[in-house]
Amino acid sequence: MQTRRLGTQGADVSALGIGAMSFAEFYGPTTDENSYAILDAAMDAGVTHIDTSNVYGMGRSETAIGAYLKSRGQAARDHFVIATKAGISKDADGNRKFDNSLDHFEAELDKSLERMGIDCVDLFYMHRYDASRPIEDVAEALAALVKKGKTKAIGLSEIAPSTLRRAAAVHPIAAVQSEYSLATRAPELGLLQACADLGTAFVAFSPVGRSFLTDDPIPVSRVSDLGFLKSNPRFQQPNYDYNIAATKPFRALAADMGMPAASLAIAWTLHKGDHVLPIPGTRSTAHFAELVQGANAVLSDSDMARIEDVLPVGWAHGDRYNAGQWVGPERYC
Template identity: 60%
Template sequence: MKMIKLGPDGPQVSQFGIGAMSFAGIYGNASENDSHAVLDACRATEVSHIDTSNVYGNGRSEEIIGSWFAANRGARNEMVLATKAGITGEAERRFKNDADYLEACLDESLKRLGVDHVDLFYIHRFDRAHSIEDVAGTLKRLIDAGKTRSVGLSEVAPTTLRRAFTECPIAAVQSEYSLSTRAPELGLTQACAEMGTTLVAFSPVGRAFLTDAPFTYEHGQSMAFTKSNPRFMQPNYDANIEATDRFRALAADMGEPAAALAIAWLIAKGDHVLPIPGTKNLDHLSELVRGTQIELSGEDLARIEQALPVGWAHGDRYTAAQWEGPERYC
């Protein structure tokens, strides 16, 4: 497993992480045993990054990770652990970056995880009631208190990253990035490379569109996020399946799983890009990890771009309500 530096000051981390939102049943039921099996497989394949949040199942994802640490002596020392806070779930104030609120959220996360610190603590959404400089100052104080070793931001603009950096080094920015969501290439990937910040790419297989077995329209309608998401609504859903059929055919021609090819494409974008797919299935995890072992040539990359050129996706990646919080910058 290739290792990279997380942020300008380390630590070393695998250039592939496991996104633990699936552990909380966001994309269908997930048992604790299934989630633990995924974590066991990650450990066996030297995947050393786990990404979660206090809002994934209202803390359930963190609890599952915490119970896995408790059952596996030494595992915590082998993992670079990240969590997030800043989404309240409240109707009136959905995002909150108040200093006391963030620290209280982190304290609760530490209890659920069964640890005394995390390696990376993100602002899950930037709350514009504060300046980003003030928020970065809050994050710096959490580092000084020993509750996190480094800090990050999620779904922010390149300018926000640069402003935050004036107050505190930002180890990572998390953003949706894949062959189906290319917006980070219009400034964010460049800013992260410039600042030494790791770009942590969530949904790197396009919420299953970039796999050999994308879920059906009917299954998408059974899940809270996708049932109203523009890319999973008709006629966009059928158009996106037809478009990604070209990618699946290319992957088959190359003798690789489609999901592996999607991961390899992201890793080829640079040592500062770290994909964090989520899964509760060991076969899927094996396909995803395979992507870390593929060396793509210039010709391979050109074939991928020909199959899925920039702008191929039908529909926005978020609804109007889902766009509340993430910063648009292009």
């Protein structure tokens, strides 16, 4: 497994990571034992990067990771580089809000450390930006956690290139996380470039297009049972059917190239920059093997051209978020 670095001063990690939102039933039912099987497979494959958050299943994802580390011992803790996040909260009425204060970050990180049974995380992100607070103040709050020894590095999620540059002027930003795949290419309009300029890793979530870029897309019959997807524009009709049809040639191309569609989607993402690190999530060890296959694949320039010929920029039907889901992520183009 090839490795890449989390920022200029961060840890070396496997080019492929694990998005542990799937450990919290975001895309369907799972068990802790199933999550352990994914982590066992990761250890066998040399995958070292785990990405989670305090709000994934309201702590369930972190609790599963902590139980796994406890059951497997020090070898597992030494193997994995762990990232988590905070910054999403609720007001007195239960409505979602964003809190980028040091008090919130530290209190939530302390809970995360307790759930995972560790003393320090390798990377701690601001999960969503509270734009009423200067990003310089947010960077200082995150940097304070480095000084306290509770995280080794800091990151930002779903932010604009200009925001990244301002934050990086205060403290090195090891990683920026945002959605990026053949289905969502907005980061190419400045964010990938800003990360490269600053030596910041770009961590790509949903790199297989929330299943559209696989051989087994989530069937429309299941969408209504999935809280996020049932109101997501790309999974609502008629967009769902359009997107299934639009990605059919990609699945055929992957088969022609001798690999599963998910493998090809991961290989494409990794080919977009040496600082790009995809973190797909999965509840299936068979699907995880496809993701690992993609991380080990080598694509030529002609391969990339063939891929982008069948899925050119802008092919997807529907926005990546609905109006409510867009509250928090920064738009910059």
